[in-house]
Amino acid sequence: MSRVLVGVKRVIDYAVKIRVKPDNSGVVTDGVKHSMNPFCEIAVEEAVRLKEKKFISEVVAVSCGPAQATETIRTALAMGCDRGIHVEVSGKDYESLGPLQVSKIFAALAKKEEASLVILGKQAIDDDCNQTGQMTAALLDWPQGTFASEVEITGDKVKVVREIDGGLETIKINMPAVLTADLRLNTPRYATLPNIMKAKKKKIANVKPADLGVDIVSRACRGTEWDTVGSLYEQWRSRSEHGALVF
Amino acid sequence: MANTLRKEVLLLYKNLLFLGREYPKGADYFRARLKCAFIKNKDVTDPSEIKTLVNRGEFVIKELEALYFLRKYRAMKKRYYEDGQ
Numbered sequence: 001m002s003r004v005l006v007g008v009k010r011v012i013d014y015a016v017k018i019r020v021k022p023d024n025s026g027v028v029t030d031g032v033k034h035s036m037n038p039f040c041e042i043a044v045e046e047a048v049r050l051k052e053k054k055f056i057s058e059v060v061a062v063s064c065g066p067a068q069a070t071e072t073i074r075t076a077l078a079m080g081c082d083r084g085i086h087v088e089v090s091g092k093d094y095e096s097l098g099p100l101q102v103s104k105i106f107a108a109l110a111k112k113e114e115a116s117l118v119i120l121g122k123q124a125i126d127d128d129c130n131q132t133g134q135m136t137a138a139l140l141d142w143p144q145g146t147f148a149s150e151v152e153i154t155g156d157k158v159k160v161v162r163e164i165d166g167g168l169e170t171i172k173i174n175m176p177a178v179l180t181a182d183l184r185l186n187t188p189r190y191a192t193l194p195n196i197m198k199a200k201k202k203k204i205a206n207v208k209p210a211d212l213g214v215d216i217v218s219r220a221c222r223g224t225e226w227d228t229v230g231s232l233y234e235q236w237r238s239r240s241e242h243g244a245l246v247f
Numbered sequence: 248m249a250n251t252l253r254k255e256v257l258l259l260y261k262n263l264l265f266l267g268r269e270y271p272k273g274a275d276y277f278r279a280r281l282k283c284a285f286i287k288n289k290d291v292t293d294p295s296e297i298k299t300l301v302n303r304g305e306f307v308i309k310e311l312e313a314l315y316f317l318r319k320y321r322a323m324k325k326r327y328y329e330d331g332q
Contacts, residue, residue: 014322015271038323125326183323190312193265194258 002116002175003058006047006081007106008040010065010072011126036072039121041079043181045188046151047119048080055153056117058082062109064102066090070204077199078191084204085109089216096218098127101209103135108212110140115176117158122147122180133180143173146180252297259304260285266311271318 012018013033021028036044047059061076063069064087073084087105089097110118118140123130137144145151145160149168152159153175162169163182209216226232260281267277288300 014319015269038319125323183320183327187316187320190266190315192308192312193262 002056003060003113004047004050004056004117004119005106005110005113005115006040006044006059006061006076007102007118007120007132008044008061008063008072008076009037009121009124010034010063010069011037011124014038014125034068034071036075037121037124037126039123039125039181039183040072040076041121041188042183042185043119043121043179044076044079044081045186046148046179046181047117048189049186050117050151050153051080051082060085060113060115062087062106064089064097064105064209066094073204074196074199075191077202077204078195079189081202083202086204086206087212088206088208093216096220097216098218098220099129099131099135101214101216101218103132103139104214104216105209105212106132106136107139108214110136110142110176112212117175118142118178120178120180122182133178137178140176140178142176142178144178144180145171145173146178147182148179149182149184151179151185249294252294252301255301256285256297259301259308262308263304263311266308266315269315270311271314 011034012027012029013035016033019028020026044059044061047056050056051059059081061073061081061084063073063076063084065072066089070084070086073086077084087109106118106120109115118133118136120133120136122133133146134144136142145158145162147163148160149163150159150161156175157172158175158177158179159170159172160179162171163184226235263281264278267281268274270277291297291300
């Protein structure tokens, strides 16, 4: 049968009051309660339900981050995933880790694990990017069912009801595919203590992005600042050829 | 018989304590109330009565899980969706 990859992200708990660091360099994360991103919980729940309905045979939970990311994987295992993969990224690399790098990692893992589905939360509550799912699908050249509020598998096709502006859209896509979970997809189960104890026997593999052949260096660079629109326009005009803007 | 019941009660206590970490009014508030509730019944010996109390405890577990889910759902709905969606 088939294998599902579920991405889970460790974020600051949704109920915590966020505080900015005194030097304005970021947000206070030391000693602050972290937990699994709520949309990732919904993604895990959907994957586990698909397995319980026997549409898929194995659910693999994946998280990218420093050592503490394994706690989030343990929660996913307690919710019913079979095994976990911890992609170790720490320090400076973790600070610059964004949707593009994560989606490269997921694309590489999806190919390596021969997954038929990659299910992610639609966005993380800390960065609200809403990009990782879409980018992963693009890198894999797989169809995507984003903002899913209903998922139904028939054979090798997936029927996805999507929540879009103005209502609901139903699409039918081929597997393998990438899905991103929206709020109303399901009600995630709570990872109770007995389940967490049982999950301790499940394995979490540790890999580095380099092992997957992924380069996670962020190439984002600062742009140039202009004082006035006029000076920017002058620069463009001086670079234009035949009346067209050339960069 | 009393041994397995004792194990059940201890397991219930541990599960409730674990759940109480996320209690909105604070983990300490929860732990104090939990301890009180269990100590109040420490002299109960009738197995059927103990079973009833354990069932009540498991009901509280379900209530707590529902509470946590609703809190999170409502917070997400408020933050990410406009009124009427």
